[in-house]
Amino acid sequence: MDKFKILLFVLIVATCGAALAITDGLLPNGNFEVGPKPSQLKGSVITAQNAIPNWTISGFVEYIKSGQKQGDMLLVVPEGAYAVRLGNEASIRQKVKLVKGMFYSLTFSAARTCAQEEKLNVTVTPTTEKSDWGVFPIQTMYGSEGWDSYACGFRADYPEVEITIHNTGVEEDPACGPLIDSVALKTLYPPRRTRANMLKNGNFEEGPYVLPNTSWGVLLPPHIEDAHSPLPGWIVESLKAVKYIDSEHFFIPEGKRAIELVAGKESAIAQQVITQIGKVYVLSFTVGDANNSCEGSMAVEAFAGRDTVKVEYLSKGKGGFVRSKLRFKAVSTRTRIMFLSTFYSMKSDNSGSLCGPVIDDVKLLSVRYP
Numbered sequence: 001m002d003k004f005k006i007l008l009f010v011l012i013v014a015t016c017g018a019a020l021a022i023t024d025g026l027l028p029n030g031n032f033e034v035g036p037k038p039s040q041l042k043g044s045v046i047t048a049q050n051a052i053p054n055w056t057i058s059g060f061v062e063y064i065k066s067g068q069k070q071g072d073m074l075l076v077v078p079e080g081a082y083a084v085r086l087g088n089e090a091s092i093r094q095k096v097k098l099v100k101g102m103f104y105s106l107t108f109s110a111a112r113t114c115a116q117e118e119k120l121n122v123t124v125t126p127t128t129e130k131s132d133w134g135v136f137p138i139q140t141m142y143g144s145e146g147w148d149s150y151a152c153g154f155r156a157d158y159p160e161v162e163i164t165i166h167n168t169g170v171e172e173d174p175a176c177g178p179l180i181d182s183v184a185l186k187t188l189y190p191p192r193r194t195r196a197n198m199l200k201n202g203n204f205e206e207g208p209y210v211l212p213n214t215s216w217g218v219l220l221p222p223h224i225e226d227a228h229s230p231l232p233g234w235i236v237e238s239l240k241a242v243k244y245i246d247s248e249h250f251f252i253p254e255g256k257r258a259i260e261l262v263a264g265k266e267s268a269i270a271q272q273v274i275t276q277i278g279k280v281y282v283l284s285f286t287v288g289d290a291n292n293s294c295e296g297s298m299a300v301e302a303f304a305g306r307d308t309v310k311v312e313y314l315s316k317g318k319g320g321f322v323r324s325k326l327r328f329k330a331v332s333t334r335t336r337i338m339f340l341s342t343f344y345s346m347k348s349d350n351s352g353s354l355c356g357p358v359i360d361d362v363k364l365l366s367v368r369y370p
Helices: 005-017
Strands: 057-058 061-065 083-087 093-095 103-111 119-125 133-137 150-157 160-167 179-188 218-220 242-246 257-261 268-274 279-288 295-306 307-316 319-327 334-341 357-367
Touching: 083 093, 083 160, 093 179, 103 119, 119 150, 133 150, 160 179, 279 295, 279 307, 279 334, 295 319, 307 319, 334 357
Parallel strands: 150 218
Antiparallel strands: 057 093, 061 083, 083 179, 093 160, 103 150, 103 179, 119 133, 119 160, 218 242, 242 257, 257 357, 268 334, 279 319, 279 357, 295 307, 295 334
């Protein structure tokens, strides 16, 4: 066998069965741009389990081209020209090689089609923890474009894992399932507390992969749906998601990343920190808007143990922020720091999309001379 044939054989093995070692960014063929052969399609329905390179499918899965019509509905793909649609109980999965013991976040884009109450189940197997899975309700759309990106976090308990995205819904028409595109991974490095900040990841710079060709940020699911937060150091302690935003597409008060509280009091983040009873501390932070047409009166409530402050902000939807502080005396050896948005807000672009105030640059320091 000559050298060319040996190289070709190695490439075929790498793309057809073996798990692939990945770096931060899209999974191999994570945007589904390399699709099935014409012989493996019946219309848009994929007929072979391994028809999409690097992926294995089960159930009713369709290969969707951007601009494809379904009745009066035009199907739009957020990145590239192709996406997949998961019908009733259908799934896609891929094996990847990771560093055992490291933390990772999975980001993917999803859009609802004709079903109303769709949910996606994301699992990572094998794992030593029963809770490395997440259920993502996608009936609430936060992005004006009809697509949203989601992230979940997990720990790699084995050097090779299989990532599965599964549509748990059962519709009369299996072609009403959600569209999936742009599946990516990012390594998460656990942040540390420093002398300049008792809070971990107070500037939110460490977080999930933000897809560069999308402009709607990344939704972080509630803590009850996520074993390991994709936002290291923080818990999404609410019934609804919060949004992770970047400076490439939004106004950010400090650094390159921030959090947008997009669902009123149902959208909150929290962190517990070790404190000394009787000692005085100062919690400082910024409140603003993301320059995303989110206009009107906003308010963020900050909590530190039993103490609280409400920061009001009048947004013109064009970017801006105010700084605020909460001074408190610790009454426990552990103090819970939490932020939530007082009001619900919607974008002024007539999209009906939820939005809200941005928080950033969160710092906690003890006061030596109170």
